[in-house]
Amino acid sequence: MSLLEVEDLVVQFYTEDGVVRAVDELSYEIERGEKYGIVGESGAGKSVTSLSLMQLIESPGEIVSGEIRFKGQNLLELSESELRDIRGNDIAMVFQDAETALNPVYSVGEQIAEAIRTHKDVTDEEAKEETIELLERVGIPDASARYSDYPHEFSGGMQQRAVIAMALSCDPDLLICDEPTTALDVTIEAQILELLDELASDFDTAIQLITHDLGVVAELCDRVMVLYAGQAVERAPVEELYYEPKHPYTVGLMASIPRIGDEREELTTIPGAMPDLIDVPTGCRFHPRCPYAEDVCMKREPPLMDTDEEVVADDAENTDHVASCHEYTGELATGLDYDIDVRGESQ
Numbered sequence: 001m002s003l004l005e006v007e008d009l010v011v012q013f014y015t016e017d018g019v020v021r022a023v024d025e026l027s028y029e030i031e032r033g034e035k036y037g038i039v040g041e042s043g044a045g046k047s048v049t050s051l052s053l054m055q056l057i058e059s060p061g062e063i064v065s066g067e068i069r070f071k072g073q074n075l076l077e078l079s080e081s082e083l084r085d086i087r088g089n090d091i092a093m094v095f096q097d098a099e100t101a102l103n104p105v106y107s108v109g110e111q112i113a114e115a116i117r118t119h120k121d122v123t124d125e126e127a128k129e130e131t132i133e134l135l136e137r138v139g140i141p142d143a144s145a146r147y148s149d150y151p152h153e154f155s156g157g158m159q160q161r162a163v164i165a166m167a168l169s170c171d172p173d174l175l176i177c178d179e180p181t182t183a184l185d186v187t188i189e190a191q192i193l194e195l196l197d198e199l200a201s202d203f204d205t206a207i208q209l210i211t212h213d214l215g216v217v218a219e220l221c222d223r224v225m226v227l228y229a230g231q232a233v234e235r236a237p238v239e240e241l242y243y244e245p246k247h248p249y250t251v252g253l254m255a256s257i258p259r260i261g262d263e264r265e266e267l268t269t270i271p272g273a274m275p276d277l278i279d280v281p282t283g284c285r286f287h288p289r290c291p292y293a294e295d296v297c298m299k300r301e302p303p304l305m306d307t308d309e310e311v312v313a314d315d316a317e318n319t320d321h322v323a324s325c326h327e328y329t330g331e332l333a334t335g336l337d338y339d340i341d342v343r344g345e346s347q
């Protein structure tokens, strides 16, 4: 049994313009201690997926169907108080904006100590000691002196470290990080990713990392799922996705990763925009933007296929690398034809 099993998750928002199907029959699994990336452009459904795990979808949104099993238990069947227990103790979240995650009127240390006291039966002194240890562990220098500092006295990177310390204070099995480094500059980003990597192995915590940046996924994750218009278009071990992307959308995302020595003034982006989720394109949702689209792509929706065996993912024994493209259903006449340039080497 995997730590987290999401099966056929459907989430909708009921708006004045119509029903937005933000997540559409999404399935994936995360193992214990695994670092799992979810990547896609703005509006792909990454945040809605994460909020669904914590059941924080608010009106006009609703989880319509599917299962979210955490350690075998379907979270969608739990009571509000059982859920609160899971949220604090088993699953924690780190968001992009560390400043708003911290309360400006309490010192950073007090806030973390308070989180510890809520979850554990400890004295004030013990909570303080534990907080200082955690602050040291996430790389805050002179942690005992910084305990009484207020959030505005911390830099952006230090604030995010403090938020990570708070998330870890209950020793969660799963840490959901939603664009944790987007607000930070690249040097600090690299440090935070390294920290998350160390913490995942030291605390044996699984990480679900949400990002629009495949470069960030490549730094941290073991496996990755690419989302497009509420659906998975590709899932693979990260190295394989990076060196052998199978879906044209993933190939487009790869082309948008800046590389050292890249002299392009503007990054290449995939032409066009994510479709309107009230009225998605027929057939393959990516076909209006796909340079390889043929007639069949407008007519039939490709299922997720095992890209080696070319069988539907559900029927394949080894479903390590799957993609939903008619190239793998055998229905593309011309086929895909692209080169991947990774670190200056053509694949």
Ligand SMILES: Nc1ncnc2c1ncn2[C@@H]1O[C@H](COP(=O)(O)OP(=O)(O)OP(=O)(O)O)[C@@H](O)[C@H]1O
Pocket (backbone or CB within 6 Å): 013, 015, 020, 022, 040, 041, 042, 043, 044, 045, 046, 047, 048, 049, 059, 060, 061, 212, 277
């Ligand atoms: N409160 C809401 N009301 C209506 N539609 C919503 C609401 N929240 C999300 N959606 C819809 O769900 C889709 C997925 O949104 P989501 O925030 O998960 O995207 P994302 O991939 O996380 O993008 P971003 O990187 O911009 O956060 C959006 O395109 C939007 O149409």
